[in-house]
Amino acid sequence: GAVVSQHPSRVICKSGTSVKIECRSLDFQATTMFWYRQFPKQSLMLMATSNEGSKATYEQGVEKDKFLINHASLTLSTLTVTSAHPEDSSFYICSARARDRDYGYTFGSGTRLTVV
Amino acid sequence: RKEVEQDPGPFNVPEGATVAFNCTYSNSASQSFFWYRQDCRKEPKLLMSVYSSGNEDGRFTAQLNRASQYISLLIRDSKLSDSATYLCVWAAGNKLTFGGGTRVLVKP
Numbered sequence: 001g002a003v004v005s006q007h008p009s010r011v012i013c014k015s016g017t018s019v020k021i022e023c024r025s026l027d028f029q030a031t032t033m034f035w036y037r038q039f040p041k042q043s044l045m046l047m048a049t050s051n052e053g054s055k056a057t058y059e060q061g062v063e064k065d066k067f068l069i070n071h072a073s074l075t076l077s078t079l080t081v082t083s084a085h086p087e088d089s090s091f092y093i094c095s096a097r098a099r100d101r102d103y104g105y106t107f108g109s110g111t112r113l114t115v116v
Numbered sequence: 117r118k119e120v121e122q123d124p125g126p127f128n129v130p131e132g133a134t135v136a137f138n139c140t141y142s143n144s145a146s147q148s149f150f151w152y153r154q155d156c157r158k159e160p161k162l163l164m165s166v167y168s169s170g171n172e173d174g175r176f177t178a179q180l181n182r183a184s185q186y187i188s189l190l191i192r193d194s195k196l197s198d199s200a201t202y203l204c205v206w207a208a209g210n211k212l213t214f215g216g217g218t219r220v221l222v223k224p
Contacts, residue, residue: 032210043203043216044160093159097210105212107159
């Protein structure tokens with residue numbers, strides 16, 4: 001089956017610093033990666049969709065300069081939260097979709113970000 | 117109106133009982149529907165796809181009613197391990213839209 005590895009699982013950072021979250025597809029090529037954010041007791045909200053080798057498409061209301069997404073290879077996508085603030089504290093989850101096999105959507109295990 | 121709406125619960129269910137809950141969606145162009153399960157502080161995991169004809173997977177039965185724009189999930193013979201949040205998801209193109217989830221608590 002398809003596996004997506006997401007790191008780190010938990011991070012605490014100081015306000016104003018940047019945090020990078022990595023998502024790797026371990027046994028398939030992920031042409032499309034999705035980044036979600038989930039606040040406590042709320043639903044997953046899609047932040048952006050990235051296709052390998054091209055710029056990410058951001059959902060309305062998501063600042064592209066604050067949430068930098070890089071999808072430079074078919075197995076790796078990164079989300080960088082720049083100049084993090086306490087209101088950015090959330091659960092960030094990536095999801096990947098394979099190109100050549102219908103694995104559906106495979107989710108990473110999530111990153112719990114706390115900005116202090 | 118939210119694109120996907122669910123009763124947040126919690127549904128307190130005695131072990132062995134049956135529980136059912138719905139999810140309504142507003143976009144009639146929705147192509148595919150799924151039920152995901154999410155445990156506390158974990159990533160969502162696919163429980164089952166939902167087909168127009170209705171489908172069953174063990175103790176779980178899902179149904180889609182396109183005319184009334186809702187999908188349902190029924191859990192029979194509830195187990196303690198069924199305690200989780202159940203997310204209604206619809207897909208259009210490449211994009212998944214998640215409902216807020218229905219929390220189910222199965223108690224001995």
